[in-house]
Amino acid sequence: MMIYLDNSATTKPFPEVVDAFATVASHYFANPSSLHGLGMKAERLLRQAREQIAAMLDVKPSEIVFTSGGTEANNFAIKGVAWQYRRRGRHIITTEIEHPSVAEPCRQLEELGFEVTYLPVGPDGRVSAEQVARALRDDTILVSVMHVNNEVGAVQPIEEIGAVLARHPKTLFHVDRVQGIGKVPLDVKRCGIDLFTVSAHKFHGLRGAGLLYVRDGVRLTPLIAGGGQERQLRSGTENVAAIVAMAKALRLALERYERDIGRLRELKAEWLQALAAIPSLSINTAERGSAPHIINFSLPSGIKPEVFVHELEKSEIYVSTTSACSSKRRAPSKTLLAMGVGEGRAERGIRISLSFDNRREEIKPAVAAIQQAIKTLSEVTGSHGDEV
Amino acid sequence: MEMKYDRILIRYGEMTTKGKNRNLFVRRLRQNIARKLRAFPRIDIEYMHDRMYILLNGEPHEPIIAKLKTVFGIHSFSLAMKCENELEAVKETALAAIRQLPYRGKTFKVSARRVNKQFPYRSEELNHEVGAHILRQTDGLTVNVREPDIDVRIEVRQDGTYVTCHDIFGAGGLPVGTSGKAMLMLSGGIDSPVAGYLAMKRGLEIEAVHFFSPPFTSERAKQKVIDLVKQLTVYGGRIKLHIVPFTEVQQAIYQGMPNEYSLISTRRAMLKITDALRRRHRALAIVTGESLGQVASQTLESMYVINDVTNTPVLRPLVSMDKMEIIEMAKQIGTHDISILPYEDCCTIFTPRAPKTKPKKKKVLHYESQLDLAPLLEKAVNDTETIVLDEQDGQVDEFADLF
Structure with a gap:
């Protein structure tokens, strides 16, 4: 029996979503910009997807720009604001724990002469609104803070930061909602959010579709120029099938949220309890202020996390070393480092990430396998607990 | 508590x-x-x-x-x-x-x-x-x-x-329906939806009339008008849309009239058909998005010659507005972004290169008398397709399973 615990890397697509994709891709394959009837059908599908997604996110259809995914949407938000408003100012505020698709565009902008303030986080993995308030300057054009951290699941105080920014109407507020959508609710209006990022494959949609919310009145310089699709903001023939699939996935995911969020929270609590009972592990995810689906812990010293991942894989249990994107590089977890757990522990982070499809029956065999893997690997390396 | x-x-x-x-x-x-x-x-x-x-x-x-x-x-x-x-x-x-x-x-x-x-x-x-x-x-x-x-x-x-x-x-304004009913001539441009909005604001119930000329105008142009009416239902509740097949009339005029008079005659034909539909649906007025002096068909001379086909009140709520004001209002009521979609409507396709800005009524009547338009107009009225749109309805949904 497979136990899939890597849902923050990607989720298994809902079967209905794959069906919708296949139907659209095979029957409504025309280019939505084509003038003929088939093109019109594709365009109507696109519009209906936009309307459904907008309604579910409580925004206007005209505020949605479809992208190829979360990385593009984050790049577009950050660079799009930077180009558009560079005469207004060249200072950006973000955090030390952002996903690389936010952090790297910021680095690129630094090379181009922008200044970026990276806010540190506390031991619970959270920044505070006061830090943002202190970092704000007259030339700050953008604050970009993720909603749910992808490595440890810390939920950032978006509403409080929004309240601070309400007094700075010239500073735009971008929120990376890739990990939070469908798991942790967020009131876009109340939080004063100008831009937010969503990616379909994190809620059982397919890769190749994501979106950037761009509040009415906010202008962005396009990154991808061409045929002028997406109201001139993002050129390229629309990926209609994946976008329709995203609309369906979002509907199903939000329905699952309504039905199962209580169960998911209980599941996470049980996981935390079971893992806390293994004395050689250090739990990195705070019990409070964290999302209901992400748990991060560090292995005892001497065990290499990638070896541990492969060891678990033998029992068909799938977990991650910190975030999947960076797990091919051997580097300490950026988020864990920022939380101040020390370099050793930050190098040995393991992430379990749940979906509404995970069941409590999985906990016992998975925890047993984790214990066994630690035992096996400690014996191989012969070292245990000489460093924390 | x-x-x-x-x-x-x-x-x-x-x-x-x-x-x-x-x-x-x-x-x-x-x-x-x-x-x-x-x-x-x-x-x-x-x-x-x-x-x-x-x-x-x-x-x-x-x-x-x-x-x-x-x-x-x-x-x-x-x-x-x-x-x-x-x-x-x-x-x-x-x-x-x-x-x-x-x-x-x-x-x-x-x-x-x-x-x-x-x-x-x-x-x-x-x-x-x-x-x-x-x-x-x-x-x-x-x-x-x-x-x-x-x-x-x-x-x-x-x-x-x-x-x-x-x-x-x-x-x-006044509650929609308390002032009676009027037919709205709806082209798909920016003006006519705004005229419909203002008519409803004065308590009129409206039924929209659109002239459709396939293959010169595409299904998309028709869909655009459906979308416009759908947006107007936000204010009007439930609105009937009459889609008039207009190709034959337009071709007859285009072939039978001197080029510079075809536009004015087309407009007269539209108003006649709209008036026939008005009688059929028991309305008492016709609403248009005309404003003065914007284009050839909207000079006072043109308006006079066009209006000559009926003595039904023709209400022109935009007559005193500037184009910028109309655009602003179209944005506010949510029709602007639909109107600016670039599909040809029947007004733009047959536009002559140099229409008369000061047409003479006598000449128009003379040229029209040489055409036998009446049977074509009657046929257009009889073949008109009527769609009812309601704010509360979702999409007419062939795609439901996909979402």
């Missing part, structure tokens, strides 16, 4: 002045509001001669407020709380009402009105008592009786006391 706004108080627009007909107006408004709020089954609507109450019964007020803003015949409305005619209850209710607003750093005053003279406190006493209570129980709120940010209005009526704090402007 925490006290919450439990109702919305609605103040009528102009119709409060309409003496005898008021009952009709109020009933129609009630009907329009009930239709608009069909998605909220728990609400109740109470109405009286000078105001209406929507009892929320647990339904959320934000989406209801958003919808009310699009209903014609409402001057303004406010979230309200009701309590017993008893001083302590009034004080607590007023406090609860102000606490639900972002009140910190703001100024306020209390304006009490005692309609029920049995109530033992005079208005000034009530102002004082309630004001003092609010001051004691809140932080960061100060009194300003001249220009308060928040005006806490208290009305002591026979059936209870009502407290409101914040007036929201409604769409104004």
Whole structure:
């Protein structure tokens, strides 16, 4: 029996979503910009997807720009604001724990002469609104803070930061909602959010579709120029099938949220309890202020996390070393480092990430396998607990 | 238990002045509001001669407020709380009402009105008592009786006391349907939807007429008009769209008339057909998006020659507006972005290179007399397809399974 615990890397697509994709891709394959009837059908599908997604996110259809995914949407938000408003100012505020698709565009902008303030986080993995308030300057054009951290699941105080920014109407507020959508609710209006990022494959949609919310009145310089699709903001023939699939996935995911969020929270609590009972592990995810689906812990010293991942894989249990994107590089977890757990522990982070499809029956065999893997690997390396 | 706004108080627009007909107006408004709020089954609507109450019964007020803003015949409305005619209850209710607003750093005053003279406190006493209570129980709120940010209005009526704090402007105008029915000539451009909106604002029910010339105009142009009417249903509830097959008429005119007169004749044919549809659907006027002097067919000379085909009132709500004003209004009512989609409509395809800006009626009649258009016009009227659009309907959904 497979136990899939890597849902923050990607989720298994809902079967209905794959069906919708296949139907659209095979029957409504025309280019939505084509003038003929088939093109019109594709365009109507696109519009209906936009309307459904907008309604579910409580925004206007005209505020949605479809992208190829979360990385593009984050790049577009950050660079799009930077180009558009560079005469207004060249200072950006973000955090030390952002996903690389936010952090790297910021680095690129630094090379181009922008200044970026990276806010540190506390031991619970959270920044505070006061830090943002202190970092704000007259030339700050953008604050970009993720909603749910992808490595440890810390939920950032978006509403409080929004309240601070309400007094700075010239500073735009971008929120990376890739990990939070469908798991942790967020009131876009109340939080004063100008831009937010969503990616379909994190809620059982397919890769190749994501979106950037761009509040009415906010202008962005396009990154991808061409045929002028997406109201001139993002050129390229629309990926209609994946976008329709995203609309369906979002509907199903939000329905699952309504039905199962209580169960998911209980599941996470049980996981935390079971893992806390293994004395050689250090739990990195705070019990409070964290999302209901992400748990991060560090292995005892001497065990290499990638070896541990492969060891678990033998029992068909799938977990991650910190975030999947960076797990091919051997580097300490950026988020864990920022939380101040020390370099050793930050190098040995393991992430379990749940979906509404995970069941409590999985906990016992998975925890047993984790214990066994630690035992096996400690014996191989012969070292245990000489460093924390 | 925490006290919450439990109702919305609605103040009528102009119709409060309409003496005898008021009952009709109020009933129609009630009907329009009930239709608009069909998605909220728990609400109740109470109405009286000078105001209406929507009892929320647990339904959320934000989406209801958003919808009310699009209903014609409402001057303004406010979230309200009701309590017993008893001083302590009034004080607590007023406090609860102000606490639900972002009140910190703001100024306020209390304006009490005692309609029920049995109530033992005079208005000034009530102002004082309630004001003092609010001051004691809140932080960061100060009194300003001249220009308060928040005006806490208290009305002591026979059936209870009502407290409101914040007036929201409604769409104004008269309830749709109280002024009769008119046909709207809808092209797909920016102007005609705005004309339809303004006609509805004056209480007219409208039926839209669109001229469709396949293959010169595409299905998309037709879909665009359907989308425009759908957007107008936000204000009009339920709107019929008549789609007139116009290709044959247009070709006959194009082939049989001197080029510079084809445009004016086409317009005359459209108005004739619209008038025939008007008779059939028992309307009493025709609404167009014409404004003066923008294009060849809208010079006064053209208008005179076109209008000559009927003595039905032709209402032109945009006649006094500048183009920029029209565009601004189109944006506000949500039709602009649909209108600017670049699909050909039948007006743009057959436009002659140099239309007459000052056509002579005599000449038009002379050339038209050499054509036998009447049977074609009749056929167009008979073959007209009618679609009914309703705000509440979802998409006509062949794609339902995919979403």
